[in-house]
Amino acid sequence: MRRLGVSIYPEKSTKDEIFAYLTEAAKIGASRIFSCLLSVPHDSALIKADFIAIHDFAHKLGYEIILDVNPAVFQKLGISYNDLSFFKDIHADGIRLDQGFGGFQEAMMTFNPFNLKIELNLSNCTHMLETIMDYQPDRSNLLACHNFYPHKFSGLTVDFLNRCTNVAAAYGLRTAAFISCADGFGPWPTREGLPTLEIHRNLPIQVQAKHFVALGNIDDIIISNCYPTAAELKALAQVNLRQVNFSFKPVPQLPDLERSIVLDELHFKRGDVPAHMIRSSVSRIKYADRNFPLFNAPDVLKRGDVVIESSLYDTYAGELQLVLQDMPNSGCSNVVGQVAPEEMFIADILKPWQKFSFI
Secondary structure (H helix, E strand, O other): OOEEEEEEOHHHOOHHHHHHHHHHHHHOOEEEEEEEOOOOOOOHHHHHHHHHHHHHHHHHOOOEEEEEEOHHHHHHHOOEOOEOHHHHHOOOOEEEEOOOOOOHHHHHHOOOOOOOEEEEEOOOOOOHHHHHHHOOOOHHHEEEEOOOOOOOOOOEOHHHHHHHHHHHHHOOOEEEEEEOOOOOEOOOOOOOOOOOEHHHOOOOHHHHHHHHHHHOOOOEEEEOOEOOOHHHHHHHHOOOOOOEEEOEEEOOOOOHHHHHHHHHOOEEOOOOOOOOEEEEOHHHHHOOOOOOOOOOOOOEEOOOEEEEEOHHHHHHOOOEEEEOOOEEOOOOEEEEEEEOHHHHHHHOOOOOOOEEEEO
């Protein structure tokens, strides 16, 4: 099941700020935490005192906690890859290796006696994952998570993300990536957004999440920077993490039957794929005995229009379509509303038979 996550940076926030954020995020279903040890300047004693309090609070809310580390952190804190007790002592559930060790070490870590999760950096086009698999890790303790990118234009392309992610998915590993609130801080001084994908940098946070749902290969969607606004959290709460859902603006005086078809039915893209539209045909079968009068048939159907065919189209009556390219209207097609323009790129990548809905 896909999960929503958040990030916290204890060296840049008070405990009260973190507790308040975790409480609000839990209300919208967030259940995992990314926390960073790379940027923490404290010694191990201070880290333990601060992090235990935060982690205990988070566990009471049902969060899983993964700490970002690298070999330099291990060296600074006197930690060995064959003794991960420090992370157990601060009540973490796992560690993310921002930089790897070599393959053998990562595989050995997955057999740690505390069952800590070992999360790999997924934003590297190397054969490191295959090397780790050669050393026969305990896959039940192995995860994979992409990077986030503070610098403008430094984020990943979709093709690269898919290439890396699909390798991990082929091994059955749980995957994660980051979305970014519009104005927030991360572990580093730069504040230009903090997404995994560059195309997400200036998009609303809920649209970023919907895109990952549509891609289908990211299991955990994590807010990377602090702190999203109440409005952003509310928008995320409306995102269906199981299927793609589009923001829908109905036309005025939309009839009840058409409204119900759009908003209450589970749609899917037909397996025979035209270039101009996404077709969802179940409603034309379900409501074959109903009449669909013509009430809003503009001369041109435009990209983003949601259409329900009128009874003038005979056997197509009641079929829902999402227009991908402008095209002339036959005179029989009712436009019942529009999808938000910033979400239409998601419609372009829907796969045959992929499910979707409208909100």
